[in-house]
Amino acid sequence: MHISLWNVALQTINFLVLVFLLQRFLYRPILAVIDERKRKVALEQAAAVTERQQAERLKQEYLDKLAALEDEKQGVLQLAQKQAEVETSALRKTIEAQFDEQRAKQTALLERERNEVERELRQQAVQLGLVIAERLLQDGAVVVDPLSAVQTAVRKIATLSLAERERLVIELRRHGAELHVTAEVSPTQLAAIRSELAVLAGGEVAVTTRLDPKLRVGVELRLGHLSFALHLAGALAKVQAETLLR
Numbered sequence: 001m002h003i004s005l006w007n008v009a010l011q012t013i014n015f016l017v018l019v020f021l022l023q024r025f026l027y028r029p030i031l032a033v034i035d036e037r038k039r040k041v042a043l044e045q046a047a048a049v050t051e052r053q054q055a056e057r058l059k060q061e062y063l064d065k066l067a068a069l070e071d072e073k074q075g076v077l078q079l080a081q082k083q084a085e086v087e088t089s090a091l092r093k094t095i096e097a098q099f100d101e102q103r104a105k106q107t108a109l110l111e112r113e114r115n116e117v118e119r120e121l122r123q124q125a126v127q128l129g130l131v132i133a134e135r136l137l138q139d140g141a142v143v144v145d146p147l148s149a150v151q152t153a154v155r156k157i158a159t160l161s162l163a164e165r166e167r168l169v170i171e172l173r174r175h176g177a178e179l180h181v182t183a184e185v186s187p188t189q190l191a192a193i194r195s196e197l198a199v200l201a202g203g204e205v206a207v208t209t210r211l212d213p214k215l216r217v218g219v220e221l222r223l224g225h226l227s228f229a230l231h232l233a234g235a236l237a238k239v240q241a242e243t244l245l246r
Contacts, residue, residue: 146185149219150193153228169201171224176206180220185209
């Protein structure tokens, strides 16, 4: 096989020219593009790292602000709670003071009303006592003089039936009369009483006198089966019984 040196030289030159052209117009631009791409990727990566760091920083700032806001909120709540407690305590004290003042006023008013009612009741009691005393004296329920008491009893006996009067006369002659008084009866009064009873019984009647302080004021005369309570204790008991019945 015959190899032409000229052809080899031409092919070599062509190859070198091709390599030069490829390096000049293809390989270098490609490398430049690749370098540019690497640079852009590096810049983008650096920017991404920066942005990520900035995002983390912003996130941390946001979290710090949230924590600060939470602390501030808790502080505000605690302050508001303390202030509310202070205001509630002050309001409670004010209300208690007003209540104590109103209670004192009500107590004083009730005391005045009670005193007024007691005064009115005392006045009414005095007036009622006067009315009762006047009524008792007018009705003859209380007789201080023993002779007047016997005379009152004789007048009441006169209104009885004949059979009742005869029975009473028999008892008077047999058992006599018993006179309860609050003070000693003078001999003159006793003689007058015996005279009144003698007229009633148609003969002498024995009269026994007894002191009885429980009668308070007045006389109690017992003639046989009849008893005439003409004293204050009996009259008051009668009035009390009538009052309770009403």
